[in-house]
Amino acid sequence: xxxxxxxxxxxxxxxxxxxxxxxxxxxxxxxxxxxxxxxxxxxxxxxxxxxxxxxxxxxxxxxxxxxxxxxxxxxxxxxxxxxxxxxxxxxxxxxxxxxxxxxxxxxxxxxxxxxxxxxxxxxxxxxxxxxxxxxxxxxxxxxxxxxxxxxxxxxxxxxxxxxxxxxxxxx
Numbered sequence: 001x002x003x004x005x006x007x008x009x010x011x012x013x014x015x016x017x018x019x020x021x022x023x024x025x026x027x028x029x030x031x032x033x034x035x036x037x038x039x040x041x042x043x044x045x046x047x048x049x050x051x052x053x054x055x056x057x058x059x060x061x062x063x064x065x066x067x068x069x070x071x072x073x074x075x076x077x078x079x080x081x082x083x084x085x086x087x088x089x090x091x092x093x094x095x096x097x098x099x100x101x102x103x104x105x106x107x108x109x110x111x112x113x114x115x116x117x118x119x120x121x122x123x124x125x126x127x128x129x130x131x132x133x134x135x136x137x138x139x140x141x142x143x144x145x146x147x148x149x150x151x152x153x154x155x156x157x158x159x160x161x162x163x164x165x166x167x168x169x170x171x
Contacts, residue, residue: 005031006153007130007169008140008160013039015164016138020045022159023142028152034128034139056110063105067098130169137166144170 010016013035020030024045033042043050072094076082115121133139142156160168 004144005128005171006142006144006156006160007167007171008142008163008165009130009133009167009169010138010140010164011136011166012164013138016140017041017045019140019160019163019165022163023140023156026155026159028142028148028156030140031143032128032141034130034133034141036134036136036138052110052113055113056106059106059109060102062109063102064098066105067101071101072097130171140165 008019010019016033016035020033020042023030030046033039033046035042042048076094128139128141130137130139140160144153148156157168
């Protein structure tokens, strides 16, 4: 049976970081890291850039504009205009509504962007499944390509074992 991935399973994130450093020093490429919670240091170690924060900023602008122009104007001027004590129809008493509407648009837009970008959602194929990896374990994935010789694979397995992995597996 031909395997396609080398998997190192860790129970400590520092051991995972050490393993990534050693593997990259030898010139091998880490395909993916699966963890039960976000690890900010991984973006730097794997040299992964994301533009999701820029998308969230634009969603905030869109949410604020929609909140001010469409929702507040419609509710305060068109649908239910009240003149209470000479107060202007479009006052700043609705700041909370603007804030909550902006947050709603940011969260919904960012989640939608993430799901589309990662091809997640109903009917999506699972690209990796390993028992316990979403509970309290970290998985380090290295693709076995045609460029890797048998000696390279043995060396990668040895690096993973020596760095403190609780299990080394191939799938």
